[in-house]
Amino acid sequence: MENGTHYRTCHLCEAMCGIAIEVQDGHIQSIKGDVDDPLSQGYICPKATALQDLHEDPDRLRKPVRRTADGWQEMDWDEALDLVAEKLHRVRKEHGRNSVGAYLGNPNVHNHGALIAGMPFLKALGTQNRFSATSNDQLPHMLASLEMFGHQILFPIPDIDRTDLFICIGANPMASNGSLMSVPDFRGRIKSLKARGGKLVVIDPRRTETAKIADEFHFIRPGTDALLMMAMVHTLFEEKLVDLGHAEKWTKDVDLIRLASLGFRPEAVSDHTGLAAEDIRNLARQLANTRKAALYSRMGTSTQAFGGLATWLAYVLNILTGKLDTTGGVMFTQPAIDMVALGAVGGQKGHFGRRFSRVKKLPEFGGEFPSSTMADEMLTPGEGQIRAFVTVAGNPVLSSPNGSRLDEAFSNLDFMVSVDYFLNETTRHADVILPPTAGLERSHYDLIFSMFAVRNTAKYSPALYDAGEDSRHDWQIMLELAHRLEKLNAGGRLPLRMEAGWRAFKQIGPDPILDLMLRSGPYGADIGPARGLVQPAIDLVMDILPQNHPVRGLAKLSPLNRHWQDLPKGLSIKALSQLPNGVDLGALRPCMPGRLFTPDQKVNLAPRRYLADLDRLHELLAQPATMDLLLIGRRHVRSNNSWMHNSQRLVKGKERCTLIISPKDAARSGLQAGDSAEVSSATGKIVLPVEITDDIMPGVVSVPHGWGHDRTGIGQSVAEAHAGASINDIISDEQVDPLAGTSVLNGQSVNVKVWRADRQRKRA
Known part of the structure; x- marks a missing residue:
């Protein structure tokens, strides 16, 4: 790695802030905002400076480990990958393809390699029991868009x-x-x-x-x-x-x-x-x-x-x-890479309710069941019970409702594997942990969040650090496992053409695929004078083929489409590598109705499933306003996911895992400044310090998301020293929005009282 300033995109949240990393003799000297980044223009939040902590973290796993009677034992990569594939295949063979479950955490969407490799990996797993952070987060937005x-x-x-x-x-x-x-x-x-x-x-x-x-x-x-x-x-x-x-x-x-x-x-x-x-x-x-x-x-x-x-x-x-x-x-x-149009060309516009979960009969969305029913599917006996599980960059014990029940479910599996570089509250249940490279050791392009940005931009960042021969990127781990599973499913050997395809895929990796998507997208290849020869053919394709024809879809997406003729052209990985600060592609612009994917190319303002669900809203209105104490979560600029709590610079300072409560409710509960409170529900109880303030509505209390690092057997020393309490230990997994299947993380009823130990101390 060369000394000097290296420009990248921070991958720790959705903002895609440009950063300038100063390196000297292989060590990071500083991380600052990139003033020439067209989207962030020099702004960064405190999380970006912690990229160094996450990269250098001594608690980060760097080799595969397996659980033994004497503790965690390191393995070499081929041995670990073979073991995992054989175990997953055996469970599937004995109990059926849906006996394996999979959960993908949200860091995957910050990682173009994981996104590209995730599809063949899930296909090789072959299970319908798939889950992700989606149903604890943005699922209602996705359903409304669909x-x-x-x-x-x-x-x-x-x-x-x-x-x-x-x-x-x-x-x-x-x-x-x-x-x-x-x-x-x-x-x-x-x-x-x-x-x-x-x-x-x-x-x-x-x-x-x-x-x-x-x-x-x-x-x-x-x-x-x-x-x-x-x-x-x-x-x-x-x-x-x-x-x-x-x-x-x-x-x-x-x-x-x-x-x-x-x-x-x-x-x-x-x-x-x-x-x-x-x-x-x-x-x-x-x-x-x-x-x-x-x-x-x-x-x-x-x-x-x-x-x-x-x-x-x-x-x-x-x-x-x-x-x-x-x-x-x-x-x-x-x-620059239009995942919306690319998905539509392949017939992947989304779907909802094609099947329902085994236990709670909750609808799938895009092939995934709601995360609130994961524990049900592991703990409820019968055909289709999940007996083996795969997590990729996720910590559902802290991020999904009823974390204690998930603890129980994961601990009773026949086999579990986690692709993760931390021994956390979820991966501690795994039999094998496969640690991928960290963010600064891989190239980066924001496939997903570029679609949600307030301005169109594009930026590619090569890896800052060499990962080393004994490391594996997450895309390599998933492709290796997928390849092994496909061979086992085929009886131990694949046809020569298929075997060659797998080897080629693993050899080229995700970046050439990324490059192809850039070149073939709206800002891609510019053929200059030849446009006059090609354009009539493109126009003819657009005119004569049916609206839903895949060739018409590719032509529509092509940089040769007349609709894109005034956009900048020439994007590729090579071009973006020469523009390390990124490239500005312009402000958002009107594009309707051509951007619609409904059959009649009209906005469906009143989908019937929403109109039908208004009966529940009428029922709520007919009832008296609740007098219960209602729980909400909260977010802090220094915290996104639970794994960020192992950075000292992100957790230092004033304690943030507190119960925020109004003066009126504090008085009613007998709480004073400096007390700790016991917050309980039918699901469980937690204890945490009290913060009394007029900044919260009477009748409402707030606990932040992502804490609760006090469970035994985790390997994150900084997080353990700032354990906090998990809001999901008091949130019921029985409460879901019946329309979408989304977890109810805000608005559940709780009780609050002075923690008994504090009461006893005051009496003494």
Whole structure:
């Protein structure tokens, strides 16, 4: 590795911040923001500086290990891979293909190699018992995109750099840097919004970091966002504020939305939501009357009992007020590698409810069952019971509901393997751990988050460090396992052509595939003068072939498509390697209705599954407003996933794993500053320090996500020293949104009291 400055993209969250890493004699001297990065323009958050800690972490596993009676024992790679493949194959042969389960954590979507290799790996596993972080996170957004726009990852992104009103419901981009909205330097962008006369409005059960810089803030009771938004829809129709703009030509079923909203007057929902009726009306008026405006919702609205409805209604509100596909509203990106269009060409636009889980009968989405039923499928005997399990870059014991039950489930498996470089709360149950290289030891391109960015950019970063001969990238691990499994499934030997294909795939790796996608995408090859000869053929293909024909899809995606003729051209890995700061591909731009993938190329404003689920919302409205104490999670800018807690610079300082509670509820529970509280539910109980503040709505308490490093047998010394408590130990896995199957992580009822040890100390 050469001395000097190396430019990369930080891969620790969705923001894709550009970083400049100063290296001297093989050691990182500093990590700073890259001022020439076209998206982040020099901004970084504290997580980026911890990349060095994660790379140098002495707790990080670097060779395969297996569990023995005397502890963990290192193995060589071929021995480990052979053992894992044989064990998985044996379980599948004895108990059927669905006796193996698989869970993929969210770090996989920050890793183009893992994404590319993941598909053949899952195919070789052959199981329908697949799970991921999706159902604990963004599933309602994916379902709404599939139902309304025809593709599960076609998300409307706020055009925040040109909007004049940004309404943020159940999201905290000051801490997250955006989610399904890659937006580095949110604070700076809001300063610019205000400087041009714009306004930020935040609605949340907690006065978050984002709320504290807002021009207008409203508390809302957890789980009632769908009531609020339906009352806003009601106001739009009642006050004749509906105006779809140019979207009216390609949007259907507006009248069905009007009829659906009739029973949700602002006065009717006020007690449940905690917002005054006039405040609800004013929110609708502001959205309608501000030409450049965007309404954005995220985790707080997604992961609740009405997450599916709330997410759909956020889209509906933007559409009814003419904000879809308009400058300053919500728009679709045009990334250099268009995974939306590529998936559609292969017939992979998404699907929902094709089959249902064995125990709880929950619907699959995109081939995955909800994570809240993982433990059921492992612990419930019968045909199809999961007896072996694979985790890849995930820690569901801390990230999924009822972590204690997952502990029990994983500990009772016949075999478990984890692709992970930490011995954590989940991988401690594995029989074999296969550690991949760390982020700085592999090349990087943001396949996924480029599709969600507030500006179109592209950036490729080669590996900063040589991984070494005795290391394996995660894509290599998955391909090696897939190859072995396919051979075992075929009786020990593959046909020569198939064997040659596997060897070639493993030899070239993901980067040549990435290069091909760049070259064949909208910003790809530029044939210059030859365009005049080729263009008529492309136009003919677009005109004569059916809308859903795969060849037409490839032609549409091609850089030769006339639609892309004004975009920059010539992108490839070689070209991007010569532009280490990345390349700016321009602001978001209108692209409808050509971007739609619905059969009739219209926005389906009122999918029938959402209309049917409104019965539940009416039932909620008919009941008295709850008096229960409701639990919500929270995010901190220094923390994204549980594995970041093993960086000293990320966990140092004031304790962050605390119970946030209002003065009113603290007094009712007998809590004082300095106390520890016992927070309990029917699922379990945890103990953590108390933080009493007016920044949270009375009737609501908050515990952060990702902590709970006090379990035995983990190998993360820094995390153990800052253990905290896991919110998922008190969240029931029985509570899911029946519409989407999403885990209810926000809005479950809890009890709070002074921890008994504190009581005894005070008496003494």
